[in-house]
Amino acid sequence: MTRPAAPGLQVRRWSAGRWTDSPDAVVTEEPLQLMLEGKPLSVVMRTPGNDLELCLGLMFAEGILRTLADVSLVHISAEAGEVERGMRVESDLVESNQVDVRFAREPRRKPERSMLSSSACGVCGTVLIEDLRRDLAVLPHGPEVDPSVLPGLVEILRSGQDVFDRTGGLHAAGLFSATGNVQCVREDVGRHNAVDKVVGRALLDGKLPAASSVLVVSGRAGYEIVQKSISAGIPVLAAVGAPSSLAVALAREFNQTLVGFLRGDRFNVYAAPERLTR
Numbered sequence: 001m002t003r004p005a006a007p008g009l010q011v012r013r014w015s016a017g018r019w020t021d022s023p024d025a026v027v028t029e030e031p032l033q034l035m036l037e038g039k040p041l042s043v044v045m046r047t048p049g050n051d052l053e054l055c056l057g058l059m060f061a062e063g064i065l066r067t068l069a070d071v072s073l074v075h076i077s078a079e080a081g082e083v084e085r086g087m088r089v090e091s092d093l094v095e096s097n098q099v100d101v102r103f104a105r106e107p108r109r110k111p112e113r114s115m116l117s118s119s120a121c122g123v124c125g126t127v128l129i130e131d132l133r134r135d136l137a138v139l140p141h142g143p144e145v146d147p148s149v150l151p152g153l154v155e156i157l158r159s160g161q162d163v164f165d166r167t168g169g170l171h172a173a174g175l176f177s178a179t180g181n182v183q184c185v186r187e188d189v190g191r192h193n194a195v196d197k198v199v200g201r202a203l204l205d206g207k208l209p210a211a212s213s214v215l216v217v218s219g220r221a222g223y224e225i226v227q228k229s230i231s232a233g234i235p236v237l238a239a240v241g242a243p244s245s246l247a248v249a250l251a252r253e254f255n256q257t258l259v260g261f262l263r264g265d266r267f268n269v270y271a272a273p274e275r276l277t278r
Helices: 051-061 129-133 147-159 162-167 191-204 223-231 245-253
Strands: 009-015 018-024 030-036 039-046 071-077 089-093 098-103 171-177 182-188 213-217 236-239 257-263 266-271
Touching (some): 030 051, 051 098, 051 191, 182 191, 223 236, 223 245
Parallel strands (some): 071 089, 236 257
Antiparallel strands (some): 030 039, 171 182, 171 213
């Protein structure tokens, strides 16, 4: 479960022309060391919680693994307290904030670049934009989604943000069915981390590729969000904020429906509008 910092942090507030002192909750941001076969792979700045999902989702997006059959064992720090049915997970790492994935076979792809990631950037260390296009496939046509369904998904996403309600400092990603039923909602200080957690959950549940799903994200739709969602086979991506030019170009290239400025009962469609029908 995602956790913020203790609410006892004292702050000074300026309001209506005067100062007051009061406690405030601030979202936690901590480094997570990802290990592959006992060797350092990446340091991810994230909000603690669902670290196993984050690790597997990131490795899936990087093309390092494609199925759970690739993984033989996951070591995770005991303080995380994470277990997963059907997967061998051992909480035995001495170091806190670590996840070490051991493979049943040679990894599908060995990282060729630094994977150092901040909470603001999901593709830091990338040498070439083309490196992020690897292993992506053009998404098939369908499913059909009623456009009137999309605005309500933002409210469902917002209602699942428990930590945001206390801190105001987290992004969220939610995976929904084509008819608007919620499948998974995750929070993190980084929007790309939230997407990795959602994809990691879908991988653990045997639901990848998510070919009949809609992904909704808070904030903007950057290139890395589009890349991760296409990799997971998600045909519709909707963002509360604006998309970037590279995000639009990638969505159009790989036939992903990209929605931006999803606010109230309005939104813009930047790519593959054919899936949105009535």
